[in-house]
C-alpha cells in the first residue's frame with residue numbers, strides 16, 4: 001500500500017465528519033453537532049499524531065533536513081489545533097454564526113494543508129521509500145492511538 | 147531543494163498582491179456597467195466598436211487582473227510554486243496593465259494606429275514577464291495536479307492569445323496577413339473564450355470544487371484530458387483559421403461539447419456535495435455552470451441551425467454570467483480567508499473572523515443583484531430600452547464587489563494599525 005493512499009483516505013474521512021458537523025450546527029442540532037465535531041477533531045488529531053510521530057521523522061531522515069517542509073506542516077497543524085479550541089467554544093456557547101465562520105476558516109486552512117501534503121510530501125515519500133519500508137510505516141501509524 | 151516546493155512559511159504572498167488585482171478588476175467591472183449604460187445594445191454588438199470595447203473591458207479589464215491575483219494566491223498551494231518578489235512583480239504587472247488596457251480601449255474606439263502601438267507595448271510588458279516567471283517556476287515543479295498543469299496551460303495560452311492579438315493588429319495596419327483578418331479575428335475570439343478563460347476556470351475548479359465544498363473529485367479522465375484537449379483544439383482552430391477555415395466550426399464545436407460535459411459534471415458534483423450548510427458561493431458556482439451549459443448548447447445548436455441574432459446576444463450574456471459567477475464565488479472565499487489568515491498568522495488575537503470580514507448576508511445580496519443583472523440583460527434583448535437599467539445593475543454588482551474587497555482591505559489595515567500583536571515567536575520554540 002502506498003503512504004499517500006493510506007493518509008489521503010484519512011483526509012477524506014475527516015472531511016466527511018467536518019461537513020456533517022457543520023451542517024448539524026447550521027440546523028442548530030447542537031447535541032449531534034457536538035458529537036460529530038468531537039469525532040472530526042479526534043480523527044484529525046490522531047492523523048496529525050501519525051504524521052508528526054511516524055511520517056515526518058522518516059521524511060526528515062530521507063531528505064536530511066528537519067527545518068524544511070515538515071516544520072511548515074507542524075506549524076500548520078498548530079494553527080488547526082488552535083482553531084479546534086475556538087470551534088469547541090462556539091459550540092458550547094451555541095453560537096451558530098461564530099461556529100460557521102470558524103468552520104469556514106478551518107476548511108480552507110485544512111484543505112490547503114492537505115493539498116500540500118498530498119501533492120508534495122506524501123508524493124515524495126512514496127517516490128523515495130522502498131516498498132517494505134512503506135508497509136512498516138503504515139503499520140506503525142495504524143498502531144497509534146488517540 | 148525546497149526553495150521551489152512551496153513548503154515555506156513565506157509562501158502566502160502579502161495581502162496587497164492579491165487585493166490590488168481584485169480591486170482593479172472590480173473597478174473595470176463598474177466601468178463596464180457604465181459603458182453599457184452609455185452605449186445600450188451596441189455594447190453587445192460584435193460588429194460595433196462599442197461592442198469590441200465592451201468585450202475588452204470584461205476580458206482585459208476584469209478577468210485578467212482577477213486571474214493574476216488568484217494565480218499569485220493559489221499557485222503556492224496548488225502547484226507548490228513560489229513567486230519571488232511578489233510585491234514588485236505585482237506592481238510591475240499592474241501599472242502597465244492598467245494603462246495599457248485604457249489605451250487599448252481608446253484605440254479600439256478611435257482606430258488610432260499610435261494608440262494601438264502604445265497599448266501593444268504596454269500590455270506585452272504587463273503580461274509577458276509575469277507569465278514567463280510563473281511558467282518557469284511551474285516547469286520546475288515535479289509533481290503536478292490537473293489543476294496546476296491546467297493553470298500553466300492557461301497562462302501559456304494567454305501568451306499565445308497576446309501573440310494572435312499582435313498579429314491581428316499587424317494585419318489591421320497593413321503589415322501583412324490582411325487577407326486572413328476575419329478568420330484570425332474569429333480564432334482570436336475562440337482562443338480567448340475557450341483557450342484562456344474557460345481553461346483557467348476549468349483548471350481552478352478541478353481543485354476548488356472538491357476542496358471548498360467537500361465534493362467528489364472529478365473523474366480522472368475528465369480532469370486529466372480536458373485541459374490539454376482544450377489547448378490542442380484551440381491551437382488547431384488557430385491553424386485552421388490560417389490554412390483551412392472550413393474546419394473551424396468543427397473544432398469550436400468540439401470545445402463547446404467538452405465544456406458542456408464539464409459543466410454538467412460540475413453541476414452534479416455541486417449538487418451532491420457533502421458540505422450542506424448554506425453557502426452563497428455554491429449558488430454562484432451553480433449559476434455559472436448553468437449559464438455555461440446553456441451557452442454551449444446554444445453555440446452547438448447555432449452550428450446546425452442559422453442562429454437568430456437575438457440568440458447570439460443571449461449567448462454573450464450567458465458566457466458573461468459563467469465567467470462572472472466564478473469570479474464572485476472565488477472572491478467571496480479568497481478575500482475573507484486571506485484577511486483572517488494573514489492577521490491571525492501575524493499574531494493579532496482580535497483578527498476578524500471570515501464572516502466578520504464579509505458577512506454571508508452581504509454575499510447573498512450580491513447574488514440577487516447578479517441575478518437581476520442577468521435577467522435584465524436577457525429582457526433587454528427584446529426591450530432595448532432596458533439596456534440602461536441593465537448597465538446600472540451591472541455597475542451596482544461590481545460596486546458591491548469593490549466594497550467587499552476594499553472593505554476587507556481596510557479592515558486588514560485597521561487591525562494592523564490599532565490592535566495589539568501577540569508575538570508568536572517568543573511563544574513557540
Ligand SMILES: [Fe+2]
Nearest residue numbers: 048051073117
Ligand atoms: Fe498534516
Ligand SMILES: [Fe+2]
Nearest residue numbers: 007051114117
Ligand atoms: Fe495529513
